[in-house]
Amino acid sequence: xxxxxxxxxxxxxxxxxxxxxxxxxxxxxxxxxxxxxxxxxxxxxxxxxxxxxxxxxxxxxxxxxxxxxxxxxxxxxxxxxxxxxxxxxxxxxxxxxxxxxxxxxxxxxxxxxxxxxxxxxxxxxxxxxxxxxxxxxxxxxxxxxxxxxxxxxxxxxxxxxxxxxxxxxxxxxxxxxxxxxxxxxxxxxxxxxxxxxxxxxxxxxxxxxxxxxxxxxxx
Numbered sequence: 001x002x003x004x005x006x007x008x009x010x011x012x013x014x015x016x017x018x019x020x021x022x023x024x025x026x027x028x029x030x031x032x033x034x035x036x037x038x039x040x041x042x043x044x045x046x047x048x049x050x051x052x053x054x055x056x057x058x059x060x061x062x063x064x065x066x067x068x069x070x071x072x073x074x075x076x077x078x079x080x081x082x083x084x085x086x087x088x089x090x091x092x093x094x095x096x097x098x099x100x101x102x103x104x105x106x107x108x109x110x111x112x113x114x115x116x117x118x119x120x121x122x123x124x125x126x127x128x129x130x131x132x133x134x135x136x137x138x139x140x141x142x143x144x145x146x147x148x149x150x151x152x153x154x155x156x157x158x159x160x161x162x163x164x165x166x167x168x169x170x171x172x173x174x175x176x177x178x179x180x181x182x183x184x185x186x187x188x189x190x191x192x193x194x195x196x197x198x199x200x201x202x203x204x205x206x207x208x209x210x211x212x213x214x215x216x217x218x219x
Contacts, residue, residue, distance in 0.1 A: 039140050040139070041142050047126055048209040048213075049213055050138045052127055052128050053089025053090055054086075054089055055084075055095065056124050059117050059123075060081060060119065061078075062077055063077065066104045075102045075107060076098060076101075077101060078097070079097040079098075080095075081095040087206050097117075099117070114140055115144045124144075145159065145160060146161065157197065157198060158198070165196035
């Protein structure tokens with residue numbers, strides 16, 4: 001099979017299902033060839049305590065390969081991380097994420113909504129089920145928080161996987177883009193008007209939540 005840049009999955013709303021349901025439905029899509037559902041954002045407590053471990057890391061290398069199983073084939077990528085700091089949990093000595101999708105020659109396999117891993121970029125990763133589920137981050141795109149630079153300086157700030165500045169814990173349980181300015185204001189302008197978390201601040205909130213789970217933590 002040759003894939004184009006069209007996504008493997010197209011969104012379909014879950015209704016009132018819990019955020020955990022996305023994994024079952026997406027895996028069903030893989031086995032049965034049906035459309036999967038959009039991912040329901042987790043609460044902050046679900047994000048933090050649903051992760052096997054949380055690390056601040058830089059993407060060091062991404063390699064993709066074509067995997068054949070009988071008459072079917074798919075692309076799987078290995079994402080090697082350079083761990084800069086362990087935020088929570090007990091990661092292995094070498095962290096290499098196994099994710100579905102990637103590019104081998106002219107064959108491209110993508111998953112709608114899944115963040116792309118670019119060598120050299122830095123983020124906080126909420127890793128869950130690496131090697132056991134097709135996208136080893138809590139709630140897929142909701143388990144990756146890029147660390148971006150503030151203008152031309154060395155100052156950095158936290159963002160969601162769509163590069164929307166993260167200025168409140170309450171944003172985590174919202175859909176991507178739901179907190180963006182309705183008038184089309186850019187993320188850079190939004191960041192300037194709503195001061196985003198610094199990496200150290202966000203990591204401290206993660207550690208506190210890991211030690212003292214509080215489902216009502218919203219801000």
